[in-house]
Amino acid sequence: MAGVNRAFRVAVAVPVGLVLAACGSDSPSPPQAGTAAASAPAAASASARAPASVASVADPALRAREAVKTMSDVQLAGQVLMPYAYGDKADRVDAAATAGNQRLAGVDTPAQMIAKFHLGGLILVGFVPDDPTGATNPATNVDTPQQVRALTDGLQAAARDQPGAVPLLIGTDQEFGVVTRIRTRTTQLPSAMAFGAAGRPDLTEAAWRAAGTELAAMGVNLDFAPVADTLGPAGSSVIGSRAYGADPVANGAQVGAAVRGLRAAGVSATLKHFPGHGHTTGDSHDELPVVGQSAAAWEKADRPPFDAGIAAGADVVMSGHLDVKGLDKGVAATFSRKIMTDVLRGRLGFGGVAITDAMNMAPAMKLPPGVAAVRALNAGNDILLMPPDIAAARDGILAAVRSGDLKRERLVEAVTRILTLKFRTGPAQPALSVLESPGHLRAVAELNAAAVTVLKGRCSGPLVSGPVTVTASGGRESSRAALADALRQAGVPVQAVGGKVVHLVGYGDSAADLSVGAAVTVVMDTPYLLAAARSPVLMATYSSSRASLTALAAVIAGKAKAPGRSPVAVKGLPRSACG
Numbered sequence: 001m002a003g004v005n006r007a008f009r010v011a012v013a014v015p016v017g018l019v020l021a022a023c024g025s026d027s028p029s030p031p032q033a034g035t036a037a038a039s040a041p042a043a044a045s046a047s048a049r050a051p052a053s054v055a056s057v058a059d060p061a062l063r064a065r066e067a068v069k070t071m072s073d074v075q076l077a078g079q080v081l082m083p084y085a086y087g088d089k090a091d092r093v094d095a096a097a098t099a100g101n102q103r104l105a106g107v108d109t110p111a112q113m114i115a116k117f118h119l120g121g122l123i124l125v126g127f128v129p130d131d132p133t134g135a136t137n138p139a140t141n142v143d144t145p146q147q148v149r150a151l152t153d154g155l156q157a158a159a160r161d162q163p164g165a166v167p168l169l170i171g172t173d174q175e176f177g178v179v180t181r182i183r184t185r186t187t188q189l190p191s192a193m194a195f196g197a198a199g200r201p202d203l204t205e206a207a208w209r210a211a212g213t214e215l216a217a218m219g220v221n222l223d224f225a226p227v228a229d230t231l232g233p234a235g236s237s238v239i240g241s242r243a244y245g246a247d248p249v250a251n252g253a254q255v256g257a258a259v260r261g262l263r264a265a266g267v268s269a270t271l272k273h274f275p276g277h278g279h280t281t282g283d284s285h286d287e288l289p290v291v292g293q294s295a296a297a298w299e300k301a302d303r304p305p306f307d308a309g310i311a312a313g314a315d316v317v318m319s320g321h322l323d324v325k326g327l328d329k330g331v332a333a334t335f336s337r338k339i340m341t342d343v344l345r346g347r348l349g350f351g352g353v354a355i356t357d358a359m360n361m362a363p364a365m366k367l368p369p370g371v372a373a374v375r376a377l378n379a380g381n382d383i384l385l386m387p388p389d390i391a392a393a394r395d396g397i398l399a400a401v402r403s404g405d406l407k408r409e410r411l412v413e414a415v416t417r418i419l420t421l422k423f424r425t426g427p428a429q430p431a432l433s434v435l436e437s438p439g440h441l442r443a444v445a446e447l448n449a450a451a452v453t454v455l456k457g458r459c460s461g462p463l464v465s466g467p468v469t470v471t472a473s474g475g476r477e478s479s480r481a482a483l484a485d486a487l488r489q490a491g492v493p494v495q496a497v498g499g500k501v502v503h504l505v506g507y508g509d510s511a512a513d514l515s516v517g518a519a520v521t522v523v524m525d526t527p528y529l530l531a532a533a534r535s536p537v538l539m540a541t542y543s544s545s546r547a548s549l550t551a552l553a554a555v556i557a558g559k560a561k562a563p564g565r566s567p568v569a570v571k572g573l574p575r576s577a578c579g
Contacts, residue, residue: 064419067166068412075164076408077397078118079415080377082169082355082385084125085110086139088147090154100139105390110141110151111158117390118162120418121169121383122155124148124220126181142172142182145218145435152219167422169383171222171270174215177241177543178507178525186214187440190448190543192227193526195254196245196567197542198450204257205264207447210440212265217430221267224318226258228271228305231568232279239277240526241507241542245567246278248301252308259312266426271309273320273357275327275339276302288323288332288363295326307348315421316353317344319381321363332363335372340380353417355383359393370396374406382414441547448541448551453564455530457520457537459578462558464519464537468492469499473513479504479524479544486546486553502556505529506544522552531571538573540566 068076086100087093091111093101098108105113113119126140142148152170159168172181177191189211195204208226215223229239230248244254255271262269275298280289293301306317319334327343328336334356344350356364356376364372369392373384377397387393400406434440457463468487472480483504484494493499503518507525511532514521521535524544539555539562541548554560565575 060423061416061420063423064416067164067419067423068415070164071415073398073401073408073411074394075118076411076415077394077401079120079166079418080383080397080411081117081119081387081390081393082121082123082171082383083113083119083390084123084139084386085113085141088141088143088151090151090158097139104388110155113390114155114158114168115162117394119159119168120166120415121171121222123224123386124151124170124172124181144184145182145186145214145432148182148218148220149432156219166419169222169268169418169422170220171224172215172220173224174211174220175225175227175242176211176545179242182215182218185435187211187436187444188545188547189444190451190541190545190548191241191525192244192254193241193567194451194542194548194564195258195447196243196250197453197540197564198447199250199565199567200447200450201253201257203443203447203450204254205261206443208258208261209264210261210437210443212262212267213430214435214440215262216266216427217432217434219429222270222316223262223267224270224272225262226255226269226271226309227273228255228309229273229276229278230302230305232301233569235526235528235568236278236280243278244305246569247567248304250567251305255305256308256312259309259314263313263315266429268315268421269309269313270316270318270355271306271314272318273322274306274317274344275320275322275324275333276306277320277322278302280322288321291322291324291326293324293326298324298326303348310348310350314350314352316355317350318355318357318385319376319379321357321361334364334381335375335379337379345380351417353383353421354381356381356385358386359384360386360388368396369393370399373397374400377406377410377414382417444547445551448543448545448547449554449560449563451542451548451564452551452555452560452562453527453540453542453566453575454555454562454577455527455538455540455566455570455573455575456535456577457539460558460561462492463539463556464492464500464502466493467495467499468502468519468556469495469497470502470504471515471518472504473506473509476504476506476524476544479506479549482546483549483553486550487556489550490553490557490559492553492557503535504544520556524548526568527566527570527573528568530573540564 087097101107107113124142126142176189227242229243230251231243231246244251259269280291322333328338333339369389373393373396401408470480470484487494500519502520503515504522505513518535520537521533522539527540530538541552555562
């Protein structure tokens with residue numbers, strides 16, 4: 001399948017009669033009169049198709065409106081769910097993955113999950129230790145590009161086997177930097193903060209187009225990026241280098257460029273975490289952070305990047321589990337109609353798909369899954385990401401439709417938006433041969449070179465003389481070795497001990513991780529830690545990717561300048577020592 005060109009965002013036929021899955025005790029309660037009646041899956045052919053008058057409609061929005069008229073409540077409820085699943089294949093998983101899927105959904109495989117719940121989408125997940133979002137990723141189902149492509153092909157095949165053959169939205173958190181799901185044999189972009197340091201939206205768009213093309217080749221059609229949060233003066237440990245910086249206007253230019261790049265590759269971009277996670281030090285994975293800004297301050301400091309992303313054509317906006325006092329005090333944005341409908345749709349004019357942040361995060365878990373699902377939909381969200389109990393979320397939605405607590409019109413509205421997105425056509429799905437192509441690598445190399453920042457030290461010529469010894473804080477051996485190799489390639493003599501020390505620090509490090517006698521200290525994440533460093537040369541790459549370290553080596557060797565400027569203030573240091 002890897003070499004087959006096929007529409008990546010495929011417009012699909014819509015069913016005449018859609019059937020409901022009856023799965024023992026997990027089956028939903030019978031629908032009210034007036035909704036489509038349930039029947040066993042075998043009672044209808046999975047190849048059922050819509051009348052030509054529906055299937056031939058060219059306008060995606062009109063086609064979506066016609067499609068939802070044929071859907072039962074159960075199928076509508078399934079379309080708004082985007083869980084994760086255990087296992088690295090769609091239809092065959094090991095015993096541990098089977099047990100995980102049974103706990104989550106009462107099924108063995110991801111394909112069975114799609115069939116049982118008529119799912120509208122799935123998120124691909126992966127756990128790594130140095131990841132601020134790791135707690136919400138209990139499974140890992142991404143490895144190599146070939147594995148991911150086989151998995152997404154299998155998931156889409158499972159969707160095609162369902163009545164109506166509506167394709168899936170397959171999403172993942174490919175922000176790059178500290179939040180990167182697919183790390184192997186792909187072109188690795190640096191963190192968002194590196195883009196902010198480079199200050200070149202043209203390079204940003206080119207790099208994200210390369211990344212989007214590679215995601216498309218692997219079968220991912222929805223990226224939960226870019227982060228549109230603006231960092232406040234106190235920073236934000238959970239956002240940090242995931243944000244472009246502290247200037248909302250500059251961030252807006254970067255966000256818009258990232259959106260354009262992804263969309264040009266046929267991948268939907270997601271603005272997150274609305275209405276802004278940068279002005280709180282709380283972590284919404286663990287608690288409900290309080291954002292103390294006034295409405296006027298929010299308009300000035302947090303709104304611009306979201307406006308810019310929407311203007312650039314962002315298809316999706318993700319709500320944050322945030323208590324933003326100036327907009328709806330005491331109510332998490334996820335559950336706030338004032339924020340998700342009045343502000344996002346009314347004031348910002350967003351007409352696309354709104355998705356929650358993970359519903360298995362602590363603030364959302366304070367409510368039963370069914371109650372949380374209904375409240376999020378009533379607030380204005382269209383997709384529920386990673387519900388902790390899929391059956392409970394689905395059944396809560398159906399019960400609320402029957403009782404009137406959730407108007408069926410609101411559910412139809414949500415699914416219409418989702419299907420409109422799915423029915424838009426895009427470029428043909430690329431072959432895997434596009435991964436790490438020379439053009440992609442060049443685009444990212446140029447970006448990394450533009451991001452390297454000297455906050456203290458010389459601005460031309462070699463930054464150290466004589467042999468160097470590369471050291472790093474604990475757990476960063478791969479970065480240390482990569483920089484040592486890059487320095488050798490740049491003509492700098494490197495020795496195991498006894499040279500002038502070039503010391504690397506990164507995400508999660510503190511002053512205790514600095515090297516007192518280092519000639520050069522380099523931070524591969526937010527540059528705040530440099531305020532405590534005493535090296536004569538202080539530098540930032542904002543990222544630990546191999547391309548970032550190669551660009552760093554060229555500057556240390558005196559073969560390239562450091563044009564980057566820190567996009568956040570570092571106490572006692574300029575944004576750049578080089579103008």
